[in-house]
Amino acid sequence: MVDGISSIFPLIIPELGYRIKRSHKNNKQNYSTEEFNQIQVMNTAYLFTPEQETERARQIVERFINRFDESYRLLAYHAALPLLLTPELVNYLRVEFLRDENVSWVAEVDLLLSDLCRQVGYELYAMDTAVRAYLLGQMQEELGIEQMQLVAKGLISYVKYLAQNNPYISPKELQTQQWAAMVYLDEQREKAISEITQAFQDTVAVNTAIATGLVNRAEMARLAKITQELAPQLSAYENLVEYARLVSRVLNNAEDIDRTDLHRSYSVAGEELPSLEIFLPSGRTEEEIGDISTQFEGFPPLQNFDFEIANIVLEDGKTEDKIDLEMGSVSLNELFADVGNSMRLQAEHRNLSFQMQTPDTSDEIVVYGDYLRLKQVMINLVGNAIKFTHEGGITLSADVVRKKLRFDDCEFPGIVKVRVADTGIGVSLDQQDKLFQSFSQVDGSRTRQYGGTGLGLAISQKLVEAMGGEVHFYSLGEGLGSTVTFTIPLYQQPVLSSTEILPDGTAQFYTENLGNQVQLEMMLIPGGTFMMGAPKSEEGSRDSERPQHEVTVPTFFMGKYPVTQAQWKFVASLPKVNRELKSDPSRFKGDNRPVESVSWFDAVEYCDRLTQYTKRPYRLPSEAEWEYACRAGTTTPFHFGETITSELANYNAEYTYGVGAKGTDRGETTEVGDFGVANTFGLFEMHGNVWEWCADQWHENYEGAPTDGSAWIENHSNNNHSRLLRGGSWYNNPDYCRSANRGNNNPAYAYDGIGFRLVCGVFSSRTLPIP
Numbered sequence: 001m002v003d004g005i006s007s008i009f010p011l012i013i014p015e016l017g018y019r020i021k022r023s024h025k026n027n028k029q030n031y032s033t034e035e036f037n038q039i040q041v042m043n044t045a046y047l048f049t050p051e052q053e054t055e056r057a058r059q060i061v062e063r064f065i066n067r068f069d070e071s072y073r074l075l076a077y078h079a080a081l082p083l084l085l086t087p088e089l090v091n092y093l094r095v096e097f098l099r100d101e102n103v104s105w106v107a108e109v110d111l112l113l114s115d116l117c118r119q120v121g122y123e124l125y126a127m128d129t130a131v132r133a134y135l136l137g138q139m140q141e142e143l144g145i146e147q148m149q150l151v152a153k154g155l156i157s158y159v160k161y162l163a164q165n166n167p168y169i170s171p172k173e174l175q176t177q178q179w180a181a182m183v184y185l186d187e188q189r190e191k192a193i194s195e196i197t198q199a200f201q202d203t204v205a206v207n208t209a210i211a212t213g214l215v216n217r218a219e220m221a222r223l224a225k226i227t228q229e230l231a232p233q234l235s236a237y238e239n240l241v242e243y244a245r246l247v248s249r250v251l252n253n254a255e256d257i258d259r260t261d262l263h264r265s266y267s268v269a270g271e272e273l274p275s276l277e278i279f280l281p282s283g284r285t286e287e288e289i290g291d292i293s294t295q296f297e298g299f300p301p302l303q304n305f306d307f308e309i310a311n312i313v314l315e316d317g318k319t320e321d322k323i324d325l326e327m328g329s330v331s332l333n334e335l336f337a338d339v340g341n342s343m344r345l346q347a348e349h350r351n352l353s354f355q356m357q358t359p360d361t362s363d364e365i366v367v368y369g370d371y372l373r374l375k376q377v378m379i380n381l382v383g384n385a386i387k388f389t390h391e392g393g394i395t396l397s398a399d400v401v402r403k404k405l406r407f408d409d410c411e412f413p414g415i416v417k418v419r420v421a422d423t424g425i426g427v428s429l430d431q432q433d434k435l436f437q438s439f440s441q442v443d444g445s446r447t448r449q450y451g452g453t454g455l456g457l458a459i460s461q462k463l464v465e466a467m468g469g470e471v472h473f474y475s476l477g478e479g480l481g482s483t484v485t486f487t488i489p490l491y492q493q494p495v496l497s498s499t500e501i502l503p504d505g506t507a508q509f510y511t512e513n514l515g516n517q518v519q520l521e522m523m524l525i526p527g528g529t530f531m532m533g534a535p536k537s538e539e540g541s542r543d544s545e546r547p548q549h550e551v552t553v554p555t556f557f558m559g560k561y562p563v564t565q566a567q568w569k570f571v572a573s574l575p576k577v578n579r580e581l582k583s584d585p586s587r588f589k590g591d592n593r594p595v596e597s598v599s600w601f602d603a604v605e606y607c608d609r610l611t612q613y614t615k616r617p618y619r620l621p622s623e624a625e626w627e628y629a630c631r632a633g634t635t636t637p638f639h640f641g642e643t644i645t646s647e648l649a650n651y652n653a654e655y656t657y658g659v660g661a662k663g664t665d666r667g668e669t670t671e672v673g674d675f676g677v678a679n680t681f682g683l684f685e686m687h688g689n690v691w692e693w694c695a696d697q698w699h700e701n702y703e704g705a706p707t708d709g710s711a712w713i714e715n716h717s718n719n720n721h722s723r724l725l726r727g728g729s730w731y732n733n734p735d736y737c738r739s740a741n742r743g744n745n746n747p748a749y750a751y752d753g754i755g756f757r758l759v760c761g762v763f764s765s766r767t768l769p770i771p
Contacts, residue, residue: 057134064114071103075111077143080135081151083180083229084173085125087112087459089158096154097147109459113376133232145184152184176226183233190269193237197268199223200243204274217251224248240268250276325370325466327408329491332365332398332416333358339378339396347386353393357635359400360529367416368407368489369467377460378418381484385422388482392423395535397635402680405489407468414490415469419636421483421537460486472642472659481537483658485642509560509682512614514570520559522760523682525629527555527709532627533702533740538637539658540735544701544742553628553709556761558621561672561684562692563756566591568598568606577608587752592671594690594755600723600747603693603756610758620695621759622711623742626726630686630739632679637738638687639679644734648677651688657734669730669752687737690755691725698722698744722746729753 065073078093079085090108111117117125127135140148159177175195182192203219227234227244234241243266266273336356347354359365367374378396385394402414461471469487512520533548534541565586572581585597598606603620610618621629631639637657638644646653646663650670653663669689678684695711698721706712715721722744728737731753735741745754 053130054134057130060115060128060131061134064116068107068110071101072107072111074098074101075103075107076116076135077139078151079111080127080132080139081148081180082155083126083176083226085112085117092158097151105459106462109463113372129229136232149184152181155181179226180230183230193240193269196223196227197240197271197273200273220247221251237268239266242266243273247276325373327368327370327467329366330369330371330374332367335371335374336396338375339382342379343382343386346383347394350386352386352389355393355395357395357397357531359398359633365400365416366491368412368491373463373467374488377463377486380460381420385420385424389422389424392536395421395537399634399636400490405468407489412489412491415487416490417485417487419483419485421481421535423481423536426481481539483537483642510557514567516570518566518570520567520758522557523560525556525558525681527553530628530631531635532624534738538740540738541740545740547702549702549705549707551624551628551707551709553625556625556759558629558683559758560682562594562690563606563758564592564672565595568595571606571609574609574613577605577612579605581605585750588669590671593669594672596669596690596752596755597750598755599750600693602750607758616760618758618760620693620756622709623694623696623724623726624709625759626692626694627739629681629683630679632681639739640677644687644737648675649688649737650730651728651732651734651737655733660734666730686727688728689730691729691743691753692727693754693756694724694726696724698724720747725754
């Protein structure tokens with residue numbers, strides 16, 4: 001079998017070749033078993049001359065260079081020497097050997113995602129055999145053997161470094177890379193030959209029952225493939241190369257092997273290579289023998305590779321850093337499913353949870369971007385999260401943000417924010433500013449032991465920005481997990497089945513006129529379903545916020561602001577229902593400031609008096625209603641995003657959250673609406689200013705919590721049971737102001753950080769106790 005022959009197979013069977021090309025391009029369909037078996041047969045049935053293989057490889061390389069830039073040729077030469085490629089290795093080759101050649105960083109990504117390479121594992125790539133051989137021949141002709149030996153020495157040093165600092169790279173993968181470099185060096189070539197020969201001997205030097213099993217067949221195939229890849233450098237060792245070809249023939253179709261070939265003696269440097277007769281069939285089933293299509297550890301599997309020759313169109317006006325994109329409409333659900341299929345098993349293999357959350361819509365969420373590039377970024381981010389996480393899990397989620405965006409001379413109705421959060425090792429605060437720099441600067445001593453950072457945030461950022469988005473990262477520090485978000489233009493506005501949010505920041509409300517020019521503005525909160533609580537990966541989250549659970553909330557009205565002192569004074573003057581109320585309990589005076597220093601009992605009395613006055617059912621919100629209203633369709637820690645600033649909310653800004661900066665610590669309440677920022681339900685100050693009482697009794701976690709949006713009240717006769725507080729206040733650290741954060745206090749307690757917000761509507765099932 002001639003290596004790389006499967007690359008030409010689509011020219012022999014055009015229809016099947018077209019299907020293979022579509023699958024390779026879109027990663028959306030797999031070959032059927034029948035097709036795969038047919039490909040395997042055809043691969044062994046057609047042989048092409050070396051001249052034809054070289055011409056095919058030349059066309060692939062020239063098409064790649066013409067599509068991008070002549071400088072890419074140098075990177076392709078250097079990347080051809082290793083047998084396996086990772087993004088970090090390609091970066092190392094460019095930075096170490098092409099520093100003065102003006103090769104753009106974009107070339108690294110373009111090379112790995114081009115027709116020259118195929119992905120054979122997570123962040124693991126291999127060049128087509130014929131392409132690799134062609135590039136190495138051209139490199140020797142143009143740059144000389146001395147440059148190739150220089151690269152080989154650098155590769156050996158790189159492999160030694162990985163062996164000492166990266167326990168997650170397979171020893172066989174390191175061994176493969178080392179052999180590929182050693183064969184170029186006169187002083188190390190014989191050692192490489194000896195080690196390969198010994199590896200063949202060791203593979204068969206076990207009892208026959210084990211040797212005929214799948215594990216040893218795979219290892220023999222791996223060694224044979226490596227040897228044939230290195231054939232141009234092993235011209236002085238024909239016996240070894242011929243033996244490797246025989247191994248491949250035996251493992252592919254043992255029944256057609258001439259037994260005289262097996263009886264021939266193959267020796268290398270005085271060492272006898274083992275007989276292959278034990279691999280011949282002896283009444284065993286195909287399943288017992290093993291499937292040659294199995295992916296071999298440490299080396300790429302045999303795959304089919306399609307290419308085109310005609311109709312190459314060169315673009316004018318190229319710039320050095322231009323990224324080639326195929327922009328179009330992309331289904332977010334399809335993209336998530338594709339990434340989930342690729343990454344879920346990796347997470348489960350490490351005993352990590354893997355969750356995906358997308359907005360609840362009645363139609364499809366469609367974004368604008370390059371499908372393969374978006375998938376590559378998401379797989380990289382999720383893969384990094386898996387790599388850097390020992391326990392806990394990873395959450396991949398998305399939110400629809402109705403923020404108009406102009407990109408590519410088009411106006412889009414909003415953006416989709418994709419979020420990858422993990423409970424992993426985190427990043428120290430002093431290192432986070434380096435995360436978007438090149439590989440040589442990104443990897444600190446802590447991340448290097450995990451194998452680096454895949455494509456790297458620097459390249460992921462460039463890809464996302466080329467598609468009109470932004471990338472952000474935050475971590476509270478080492479051991480505290482990390483979150484990466486990126487945005488994508490929203491191609492068309494979906495209908496959100498859980499939150500019928502009006503576009504362009506508008507919402508519906510009614511006004512309750514209380515007299516003396518005092519009014520209540522009550523915002524319509526459309527019913528829907530949401531995920532209540534916080535994942536472990538959310539910075540500052542606590543066990544009391546878990547387990548996350550789905551809650552369905554009926555439609556209700558909620559106060560646009562916390563109850564103000566002017567509103568309090570009017571209602572406090574109304575006839576008593578159950579208890580007396582102070583007319584002016586607040587410490588920080590101001591009619592338009594929120595009322596504070598009121599107990600839960602005081603807040604319930606206020607609701608009762610207002611209900612009696614208006615004949616409408618005013619009350620405190622349930623905890624589920626409060627969080628649902630605060631989030632307004634988002635899944636981020638705050639309704640305005642991943643972090644919080646003192647320009648948007650009133651809290652103790654001497655402390656920071658995520659990538660947020662320190663700000664103004666006001667030390668007191670502020671007037672409602674002072675920041676001019678609402679969530680998409682039209683609610684202001686859901687984060688900070690004053691804590692807000694909820695109707696529920698306190699429970700340590702959400703085990704057994706209601707899922708219908710009602711208040712969780714189990715003992716109606718116990719009015720001393722602690723009650724829920726939500727939202728944080730002017731004196732709290734920012735993590736207490738998160739959408740999911742839960743507080744509690746004695747219902748009789750009152751102080752200058754506690755107020756409340758009104759709700760109008762009825763509970764779906766449970767009712768409030770009468771104090």
